[in-house]
Amino acid sequence: MNTTDTSDTDDTIETSSETTTERERRCGASTETTADGGTASASSTTSADETQSRCESSPSSGVESSTSSYSGSSCGASKREATDEKVGSTADDFDADPGSLTAVGLGPGQPEGMTERARAALLEAEHIVGYTTYIDLLPDDSGDPNVYALSGLALEIIESKGATAETLDFEVVPGVPAAQSCGARLGAPLVNDTVSVSLSDHLTPMDEIESRLHAVAGEGFTISIYNPWSRKRRENFRKCCEILLEYRDPDTPVGIVHGAGREDERSEIVDLGDLEELGETDLIDMTTTILVGNEETYVWDNRMVTPRGYESKYEY
């Protein structure tokens, strides 16, 4: 976001995990560090000259150590509660040539799961901006910047500052979403019409989430559940299981992938009727993605399979 950054260089360039709290306080999305949501990372490239003058407080320009805050005060994502912090810079205050901003999807959790385009964008970037958690994991983490992630927020902030996406050269590099990377680990659970729902009520009211679950659970959609469980959201998870069981058999296969692509990755396929009680185990937390089968989904040879319907037309 350094294209709208002219004055508060010291405040904007953050390079250590010590600044996480500050960043979270201002950007406020710390409770949204989900399988996809947090893995989207923004990188910005500028000309060398321009960067030099603005980023001298950065101890290094390498990918791992040079991070500029996505949400620094000059960028302007302040929590409404942080009333003592003044956020005023706009595009009009900016007197250098505009650079470019790229929202990069990092892929499904292994270095080799990143696309070559994403890797190239990171290597070209003068600064890598993102949640410290994910910066630290580079290149070991995952996601698509359009799935519960920051590409939308980036555009909203650019707009709010009076810049335009075209003058800034804003670009989104897609990645493999958590739903698909977890689906691949489980077999072929998402082959047909599918839906993804986040159980986080941080930004969406719980009654809307419930309404969406009611709407889709009675249809043939497979359902990917993001942000399934946190200590503050036990009730959301319980309610979700209850709604699903209103429409689907207790023996409906459910795939659970915890920490996809991380050292503590674990996968299990369980019955829908057993899902709720697993919320209290360490299998299900904010790094978990849950894939709920439809009425045709079955488990075979430890794989979860949702038929596309070929069996109704072809013999094999």
Next chain:
Amino acid sequence: MNTTDTSDTDDTIETSSETTTERERRCGASTETTADGGTASASSTTSADETQSRCESSPSSGVESSTSSYSGSSCGASKREATDEKVGSTADDFDADPGSLTAVGLGPGQPEGMTERARAALLEAEHIVGYTTYIDLLPDDSGDPNVYALSGLALEIIESKGATAETLDFEVVPGVPAAQSCGARLGAPLVNDTVSVSLSDHLTPMDEIESRLHAVAGEGFTISIYNPWSRKRRENFRKCCEILLEYRDPDTPVGIVHGAGREDERSEIVDLGDLEELGETDLIDMTTTILVGNEETYVWDNRMVTPRGYESKYEY
């Protein structure tokens, strides 16, 4: 699928586009060559010795020229109408060591949109199996093997032949789905809860598709529409537009991406009220993915943005 292939080598190894019709006749999914559906490619690797003996009819083992049919007679996906064709081989007929089968997602439409893992899997493969259309495009095409694609069919066929996914070493390499690659081209349209629906009634009855559209159109989901239009399915598209307009304003933003990653790629952002008439233009066909915004989606600076809800909590 060559691990279940012991006898019909000549029939199984297909290397030219001349065999497209034959392959389509037997696998029958030719009308499903969609943005994601067809882009999933299966590759199989076997030990060199084993391959040598079984694949001698293959003129080359290179990626571009060595293709073995996903749906050869020994693989067994025969159309029910093709009654004169006998498909009988099972795992019991197979007397060599099993190999491995990997369903590879090729990414969002450019060579650099493929993950490194996908590229490595293709380079390691002794045979690349897939729709000729997509084999010819390698490495220029796209998708995830779990999104209206072949990973499920592969498992179903493996099962039907009496083999197991574990003895075969079946693996799925995820890719970037068309919805996300098209979303990236349009800005940030899919940031919140989202659903994907295929309008193809080849494998799903149209009344189920309509029911799903009704269920989700009244909720806050963004909707990715796959297989939106073909000459035989004008009515499906018309009906879909009609249902969406029952629930959403005519000025709801709709992103249309035709031929993502191909030479004839085109993107447009239109109003929902204007969508139906575009079905009769060459912007919308089976290579097109359509992203329908929710009630909060807006267009800014030629980008489609669906707010995640940060604006309700933070100032920027």
